Amino acid sequence: xxxxxxxxxxxxxxxxxxxxxxxxxxxxxxxxGVDVPIGEIAQRAGLAKGTVFRHFxxxxxxxxxxxxxxxxxxxxxxxxxxxxxxxxTALREFMSDGVEVLAADRAFCEVxxxxxxxxxxxxxxxxxxxxxAEALTSRARERGAVRGDITGTDVVLLLGGIHQTxxxxxxxxxxxxxxxxxxxxxxxxxxxxxxxxxxxxARLEIAEPTTPS
Amino acid sequence: xxxxxxxxxxxxxxxxxxxxxxxxxxxxxxxxGVDVPIGEIAQRAGLAKGTVFRHFxxxxxxxxxxxxxxxxxxxxxxxxxxxxxxxxTALREFMSDGVEVLAADRAFCEVxxxxxxxxxxxxxxxxxxxxxAEALTSRARERGAVRGDITGTDVVLLLGGIHQTxxxxxxxxxxxxxxxxxxxxxxxxxxxxxxxxxxxxARLEIAEPTTPS
DNA sequence: AGCTAACCTGACCGCCCGGTCACGTTGGTG
DNA sequence: CACCAACGTGACCGGGCGGTCAGGTTAGCT
Numbered sequence: 355x356x357x358x359x360x361x362x363x364x365x366x367x368x369x370x371x372x373x374x375x376x377x378x379x380x381x382x383x384x385x386x387g388v389d390v391p392i393g394e395i396a397q398r399a400g401l402a403k404g405t406v407f408r409h410f411x412x413x414x415x416x417x418x419x420x421x422x423x424x425x426x427x428x429x430x431x432x433x434x435x436x437x438x439x440x441x442x443t444a445l446r447e448f449m450s451d452g453v454e455v456l457a458a459d460r461a462f463c464e465v466x467x468x469x470x471x472x473x474x475x476x477x478x479x480x481x482x483x484x485x486x487a488e489a490l491t492s493r494a495r496e497r498g499a500v501r502g503d504i505t506g507t508d509v510v511l512l513l514g515g516i517h518q519t520x521x522x523x524x525x526x527x528x529x530x531x532x533x534x535x536x537x538x539x540x541x542x543x544x545x546x547x548x549x550x551x552x553x554x555x556a557r558l559e560i561a562e563p564t565t566p567s
Numbered sequence: 568x569x570x571x572x573x574x575x576x577x578x579x580x581x582x583x584x585x586x587x588x589x590x591x592x593x594x595x596x597x598x599x600g601v602d603v604p605i606g607e608i609a610q611r612a613g614l615a616k617g618t619v620f621r622h623f624x625x626x627x628x629x630x631x632x633x634x635x636x637x638x639x640x641x642x643x644x645x646x647x648x649x650x651x652x653x654x655x656t657a658l659r660e661f662m663s664d665g666v667e668v669l670a671a672d673r674a675f676c677e678v679x680x681x682x683x684x685x686x687x688x689x690x691x692x693x694x695x696x697x698x699x700a701e702a703l704t705s706r707a708r709e710r711g712a713v714r715g716d717i718t719g720t721d722v723v724l725l726l727g728g729i730h731q732t733x734x735x736x737x738x739x740x741x742x743x744x745x746x747x748x749x750x751x752x753x754x755x756x757x758x759x760x761x762x763x764x765x766x767x768x769a770r771l772e773i774a775e776p777t778t779p780s
Numbered sequence: 781a782g783c784t785a786a787c788c789t790g791a792c793c794g795c796c797c798g799g800t801c802a803c804g805t806t807g808g809t810g
Numbered sequence: 811c812a813c814c815a816a817c818g819t820g821a822c823c824g825g826g827c828g829g830t831c832a833g834g835t836t837a838g839c840t
Contacts, residue, residue: 515729518727552740580806
């Protein structure tokens with residue numbers, strides 16, 4: 355499925371270093387956000403700064419590789435939950451997983467929330483995530499577990515929103531996101547309420563053609 | 568009320584430049600976030616970079632002055648709505664105003680969402696905003712317009728969360744926040760749902776004594 | 781073991797940023 | 811009008827960043 359490995363005729367230490375580098379970068383980005391210096395990533399991996407650029411052409415490419423990794427994990431999670439018995443708890447579990455991932459990774463929050471930071475490939479993967487979420491949501495919708503006008507894109511967007519709601523409390527109450535996830539779910543099932551305005555696009559494809567003057 | 572003016576024995580051009588500077592900084596921070604260079608703020612005001620530091624000791628101080636200005640406006644708005652007839656629509660209007668302000672100001676979002684960026688004075692003002700929101704929420708709660716376990720801090724936190732939910736759509740659908748505000752409000756009134764976990768602290772005072780090693 | 785191509789390294793470059801300061805300019809007062 | 815203190819200015823500084831490259835090192839094949 356996720357074919358980012360491609361270990362063809364590479365030297366042994368190179369594949370080892372690449373693995374170390376990805377692990378170090380994942381941790382560093384999660385902890386400090388996208389602004390973490392390349393030097394610190396290299397240091398965490400026990401390598402020199404130049405080695406980073408031998409594996410990834412730019413910092414953006416390294417970030418994109420890791421974001422794709424995170425997104426693939428979420429997509430896999432959604433696909434797996436699609437086979438669950440109870441579609442309502444499946445959707446709930448998907449959202450719970452998603453918010454938890456966001457809470458543990460600063461760079462992921464920053465990239466998801468700001469389209470201007472996204473590689474083209476990352477945008478594609480986000481669209482795939484919307485599709486997977488739509489499949490889950492659709493099943494829950496048919497069962498009447500969520501109101502009729504909620505889309506998969508809504509669900510994906512809510513992941514970021516729920517985390518952001520709890521984010522200022524993160525140093526004090528790391529689990530506060532559970533409160534706002536519960537609140538959002540209560541809103542999602544409010545079938546008696548009126549229809550929601552401003553339905554979002556189906557696949558969350560956001561172009562940014564506005565190159566500033 | 569808000570006593571940040573203090574025009575005592577100042578030269579005429581200085582007060583004029585200070586006003587220009589605050590206007591330019593407000594616009595620049597709103598558009599580009601906290602990372603906007605001081606030089607661009609000075610340029611927008613038609614002044615030199617050094618002049619900025621004659622009025623504010625550091626970039627942080629300038630940012631704090633503007634954030635206090637925004638927070639005061641929201642607090643005033645909440646106090647005014649406290650005298651409205653319908654406490655339910657008053658709360659709704661407060662949240663609508665708040666999210667709209669966030670949608671129009673990148674720096675405000677960044678500061679609200681990340682306690683580590685906040686001046687002590689800004690933290691105090693945020694606590695005051697929580698108090699004002701609690702007063703509004705309390706009135707709505709007594710009337711049964713919102714569920715019992717929603718606090719003013721919840722309402723303030725939701726402002727940031729609702730905006731973040733809609734933020735990725737901002738270039739495409741600038742009004743998308745209305746959808747997620749409606750969704751959140753439906754969750755807030757869901758009186759039949761179970762109690763929410765993890766109640767937040769009353770005043771959102773977040774210390775960050777953890778100076779990293 | 782010997783050899784080579786692929787790989788790792790860290791000093792180095794250019795850039796941009798926040799902040800400073802000696803100097804020129806100007807508003808207000810007598 | 812003359813004077814000066816307060817203010818505006820922009821060249822300058824130190825630091826940190828992403829990214830490069832010539833040269834040392836090593837893995838893997840023969």
